[in-house]
Amino acid sequence: MQAQKATIQGVILDENNQPIPGVSVTCEEFYAISNDNGFYKLEVPALKKITVTYTHITFKKYEFTATLANAENFIVNPVLKLNIEQIGVVEVSSSKKKSFIGIQTVSPSIIKNMPSASGGVENLVKSLMGSTSNNELSSQYSVRGGNYDENLVYVNEIEIYRPFLIRSGQQEGLSFLNSDLIQNLDFSAGGFQAKYGDKLSSVLDITYKVPTEFEATLNASFLGAAASVGTLSKNGKLATISGIRYRNNSLFVNSQQTETNYDPVFADFQTYITYKATNKLILNFLGNFSMNQYNYTPLTRQTNFGTIDDPVALLIFYEGQEEDEYLTTFGAFKANYLLNDNVNLKLIGSAYHATEQEYFDILGQYRLGEVNSSIGDEDLGDVEYSEGIGSQLNHARNNLDALIFNLEHKGSFKKEDHLIEWGLKYTHEDIRDRLVEWEVIDSAGFSIRPFFELANDQPYNPYEGPIVPYQNVRATNYTNIDRFSAYGQWSYKTTLASEAELFLNAGVRAHNWTVSGDNITSSTQTVVSPRAQIGLKPNWEKDMIFRLSGGLYYQPPMYRELRDSIGMVIPDVKAQKSIHIVAGNEYSFLLWNRPFKLKSEAYYKHLTDVNTYTLENVRIRYSADNDAVAYAYGLDLQLNGEFVPGTESWISFGYLKTEENINDRGYIARPTDQRLKFGMLFQDYVPNIPDLKMYLNMVYNTGVPGGSPSYADPYIYQTRLSDYRRADMGVSYVLADANKTHEKGHWLHPFKELTLGFEIFNIFENLNSITNTWVRDVYTKRQYGIPNYMTGRVFNLKVNMKL
Template structure:
């Protein structure tokens, strides 16, 4: 009986909690004409009101779904009024300048937030991206804290989404597709992401079930918009990992605007924390510019340009890794000779123009050219000693190798060159027809790729050459004489001149209406993609695929603010150059598009807790894949079999709770579970290389109440181990070893020198800055040993192979200076 009473009371409590009045919240910062925060501004609606603090910040809860008038008053500035209408639980930011004359600020009706909710899009604020610490800080660093997004490599900006690999993610900047490097094989070679964080205005991300307008990939869409400046500003950042300078401005007539950023990156601080001691001399630099011209209200022209130069010089010296057990500790000692010299030069230019025929019709033209020249040269000789470690605590040689029981050598050689030119032209249309919206686009792409691949590896164990793992007789000298050929352990040689012509297009329809008392949204569309591969000794056939997709969302007229979503459809990924090239380096022109059927069910629940906004988003998904092109994953390098002879599936559940756990800041907790398996040539289902079962992520912001200038940022990720513990050459049906779990915590402390600038006298040197702060970042706070791959060595005496972990970075400290004008 008591149990029933408790359940009834709990249910009534929950109903009462969710049955609060429908409200929304407006917040922002009020500045004077000199862009200084204004303290003591009274914001009132009827008998409710609030006052700005010393930073000019205000927040006020108001009724939702009705037009209200806010009044802003100050003792020394003129009154301002604002009419607005917000949706239930809408959290709207409104910043403005109070002037000496009375202002009518206009009318605001917020609807954009609902559009992204019904589409299942996650929006990330640029301020969060700039402040959250990470070994590769930026947009991708934040994505890795979201559910369904996984990465076990802090040195890389690459990420996998819901069982897909790095090649299955779409990235757009100002609606222009961005490409990832071709020859990159390890995260430490990457340097810089394309996206310049200081130039970003908006970031939208979808982890699956996206609309037809977003392109031909299987996993995710990252849609980034660079901002158009409205005034002069500058941003500077400097740290032990490099620096950046961004300058923006606008012409006097407000028609021309430009934002330009220069960045420099040096990974030495991180790479030198690894076990391999080396002479490491990298330089990663790039320059980006976004120029816009708006002659009138109908036309707008834009140019996005990027030049990047990566020089990666790596000379390994020594390495010692201790592994094994407490009873039987083992050490791997490696002594290196040789070096690696890589160069990556990229030139990118894109032109975009928009023509607003009227309020309901818009046309866009986009053209882009992407040219990359990549070089990967290496000759590295490694001599390894596998020895027993002295585990006697009282011994003078405690921790040293006392006996070598395995000796071997390895020589890796590479001369890889790639030159790729990709040209895109595209026309898009947007039409508003009453309650209906129609969007369409047509695109042509020309890909011209010239590639030379020369790699070989020779392994010697105790003086005897090791043969390839497949199709060669066993060499078990000295027990038996070997009469077979002497060949490299691995060898790939190929020269490819490949051209790919692509035509693609889409058309989709959207509508918002009512179903009874509920609001509903519909979206349906289809994509078409036709392509043909040609080149020297290549005669690929023309291939054509269609991808229909649909979304449905409903918002019941409940007191609790909930949106339910369902989306799905057919997704095709026509092969890019990497997917056409097999293990032997040869291009197979008739590789088919991988196909995936998506089903996604989602719920978006917005609520108030502690009188602050929170949101709980959850999604259940399933993917059925066919014509799968299986691959191996080694660090960040992907090698495809290129035969479409597999099938696969993915299912999982994602959940994220975000909100103001600390007033005025956004934090979130995320959880993801997935399972993905593939069946190659009907041999049975086994785990795919991206089978990341569990993922937990925390992004948290805080400040010291008594010292608000001192802020703290925490980025924490936990991932279960990937099935990458086997040798890359091994048959995955024979070896399904997993790497250890990935655990990492990055924390940042920032002291904002300009926190109370409004209290300083005019002429003070800090008044020149909009923001000036110094910070300390600690990467891998708990010094966890995370492994990215295993090195496999052989013990000639026991005939045993040992998988020795290749550890990532250890704990690293970084100082950072940030200044904004």
């Protein structure tokens, strides 16, 4: 009988539904303490009457009495009331601490319900303060003037990598992050602490669930399906959560102006396993296998442009196809050892292997001509007279094999209000890359030579030189990169004489890396990155938090940043450097007797040793010569609150200006110079039918540079793409959830959640362009920039269920 035990667990909240860390949970001789997320777990005797007590110096004591069955898992989520008799005691909760350091936190339930064309967590990140994107098919995002390679992503403290060869959003398939497995999502748009890695722009910190009971979910729609299963062993020591996903973007690709045969297979499997070896030692494993196959055969395309008086159309007939494949295997082990109440030690080892193939031969033959604009004519919209003809042949045989190993130790020491954290990491990167791609352009029967070759006046006079590709890149690289990085940081929270709350953080990172390989002269470099943060909550009637953060941030180059525009690896590329300052304010208030929060951040970045790049769709190509300086500054605002009672919505606004000076030629806009951003996520429901809910995601971004030909000198051409406007809406009806349960025997009784939904993507069918295709008028030698439009309006049905 003494061996028979039960488990009590849950999340401890305050009256504002915020988690409370450091709560003592006791029952006889058994004892537990809630963590930073308010979660606790306590083993208690079974088959006898027990009393469980919750105590905290800031809150009133809470007790309950129960008799539990053997191996029963009993969930209790108590709400503690503030102990008003306590004076002069300050306890910084997890959520308040995140406010001090400028981290945005989002509920996983919003991720699940938000209408998303890319189907990933990143689509939610794009609506947050400081983040932008103009590509609904991509999971990539830009943060405050940085590019896609400048963002850190972690899952349970394990760094995640993105593919190397992806050039188009519709090739991406599934991002690593599985929304069904997420427990917490934290995002920082800059000024982050030294414990995070060496990138210039942002940190996305994801925590996967540790199940407290058996659970199963299934989500299905016309865009794909996903299922997950969470388990917990009888003794409560082994917990697993696993998910499998399949995605098919055919609906979106078929809504574009190019008619295609499209056969994608995007699928992955992930698992996160937690094993409590002892009360002090917890072991974790994170595994992932991802297969993204992209088979694409374009057929025809017609794009009408010009004016009402002078309508022009581009008509293209295609031959050939593209076959891409991206296979990724990832595994990571993590050991967490609680030496005592003050010291926590961690050891993390991970391996990432990616094999990527990009093969295509596509011939496009075009006609550029006048369009029949006679209303009522049966040939309305057809090209009647050709002003230009030509063809373009693109070829690629690109292969990349990347193998990355990591071994990392982290630790923390806490004493009273002081917290010291440290870390040491070794990374080995083995990259094998073959790059073979070329492009031949023919216009009106003659071959267009590279722009840097001797000019000719075809077609008026024949040119008798050899036919050469317009672009030709060939390279084979075997590259090894060894990295050692370390950090140390100190955090402190206290109360001033004025009863204001003060939070301080200071830290430093160091990073040493060596680039070597075949036909490469080995190069070793070291950088040191100091960072600091200060947060202050005055003792005012208004609930406000002020914060200031910044430091010297470096981004040591990854393999793609070492490879220049012709595919050669330049081993002595320096780390890009940024002096970053962020000043923020957070104001919490009541409006209509409901909670609201206004966040604002102003920032400035001064960048040197900038590795300039070109951006086409999502493909980034670097110059690899550190030939520029740059700056970025702006202001971000976000208003969160219950615009509708019981729901969370937000509106975000951003202003950004970022420019670069290449080889002292003067400042011009960078490829990510997105001046204005407006985003809104709005939730609502029908008052008389509260189970009928609506989710609206709206984005407006001003155009970025990228409308010029890819070969053009950016100092001559600074053409911008058109503004990006998009609205996605989801409507769902809840048949079952935590607030709507059904009696035993009812067909809905087994479901913890069951929702039927209908989604409309791009409600107003705005034609957003991602790049321009440039063609010539043979008679005038005039070039036209024809927009390559993204997806049109798409309808989708879906069902979500949880057992």
